[in-house]
Each structure stands twice: as structure tokens, then as C-alpha cells.
Amino acid sequence: MNIGKKVTALIMVSLLWGSSAVAEVPFGDKESVSYADDLWGFMVDHKLAGNDSIMTRPYTGAPPHGMILELIEQKVTLMGVNGELVVKRNYGGDGLTIDDVINNPDKYLQAVTVMFQREEGYDSDNQNWFYAKYAPDGSLMTNPKGVPLAGRVAKGMPTGCIACHKAAGGDYIFNHDRYNKM
Numbered sequence: 001m002n003i004g005k006k007v008t009a010l011i012m013v014s015l016l017w018g019s020s021a022v023a024e025v026p027f028g029d030k031e032s033v034s035y036a037d038d039l040w041g042f043m044v045d046h047k048l049a050g051n052d053s054i055m056t057r058p059y060t061g062a063p064p065h066g067m068i069l070e071l072i073e074q075k076v077t078l079m080g081v082n083g084e085l086v087v088k089r090n091y092g093g094d095g096l097t098i099d100d101v102i103n104n105p106d107k108y109l110q111a112v113t114v115m116f117q118r119e120e121g122y123d124s125d126n127q128n129w130f131y132a133k134y135a136p137d138g139s140l141m142t143n144p145k146g147v148p149l150a151g152r153v154a155k156g157m158p159t160g161c162i163a164c165h166k167a168a169g170g171d172y173i174f175n176h177d178r179y180n181k182m
């Protein structure tokens, strides 16, 4: 094999290896980020997020999601997939009360955490939930390594959305068991 051929072969191998490695990344990859962007757009259009969104009566929560929370659930069709969408708004601040949040939600909103149950096979090990954590402006928040929190977060790791939500029973939802089909 001459040098030229060797180099070409090396490039081919690294390209193949590179693409399969990318395909295995469970979250924060390009596909997940673009899916999360579409999901945010959908939520804004349906007044589930962003300015002018529907307001519910907030309730007192607990870590890790913030001291005052709002929860809205709806079955929606997103890019041809009909699934459960669970939107949680997380409010925080020193000595924050429910009245503070009702009167000035934008001031105290810290994050919007979302779960959307995607198509069969998206993540069969974990009930096919797609997770995303947004800042109030719709940009994705990141983990300490700078990886965007979107997708199967953080599949295979001991902490993170999936590891913790696994403890919520078969449907991965803490607040109820309505989606538990088992």
C-alpha cells in the first residue's frame, strides 16, 4: 500500500469510527439539540412556554427542581409523533412565595424542564422519554462539561434526568402514575 492509499484508508476508518461514535451519544448531540429547538418553538406556539404562556396556580416544590413549580401536561403531536408532553416551570429566589410567582412569574423563572414521550424505539429501555432543560429564553442549559441538556439525559450515567426519574416507577413520572401502562 502506498502512502496515499494508507492515508485514505486511515481517513475512511476515522470517518466511520467518528460517525458511529456520534450515533451512540445519548444526549446533547446535534439531532437532540435541533429536536429540542423544535419542541421549544412548539411550546411557544401553544402558549406552554415563553411570553404570553398559560399560567396555572404554582405550588411548593422541592430540590432539584426549584422551590416553586408549575406543571402543565398535554397530549400533543410533534413532527408526526403523538405523545405526552410534560412541561415544568421552575421558580427560585430567596424567600420566594407563591404570591411572588403569581404576580411576577418572569422575574423568578429559572428553568423550564420538559419531558416528551417520543416514538417507540427512541429509548426503549426508558419508556422513550426525551428530556430537555431550557433557560427562560428557550436556550438549552448545559451540564458542567458544557453538553446541552437535550435528549436521553444522561443515559448510562449514575445521576441525571433518567437515573433519577427511573425511581418514579414504570412511567418515569413522579407526580402521578397515569402513563403507567404496565
Ligand code: HEC
Residues within 6 Å of the ligand: 061, 062, 063, 064, 065, 069, 071, 086, 087, 088, 113, 114, 115, 131, 132, 133, 149, 153, 159, 160, 161, 162, 164, 165, 168, 172, 173, 174, 175, 176
Ligand atoms: C435528583 C433527582 C432528579 C433529577 C436529576 C431530575 N429530576 Fe425531574 N423530578 C424529580 C422529582 C422528585 C420530581 C417530582 C417533584 C417535582 O415536581 O419537583 C420531578 C419532576 C419532573 C417533571 C414533572 C413530571 C414528573 O416526573 O412528575 C419533569 C418534566 C422533570 N422532572 C424533568 C426533568 C428533567 C428534564 C431533568 C434533567 C435535566 C430532571 N427532571 C432531572 C427529580 C429529579
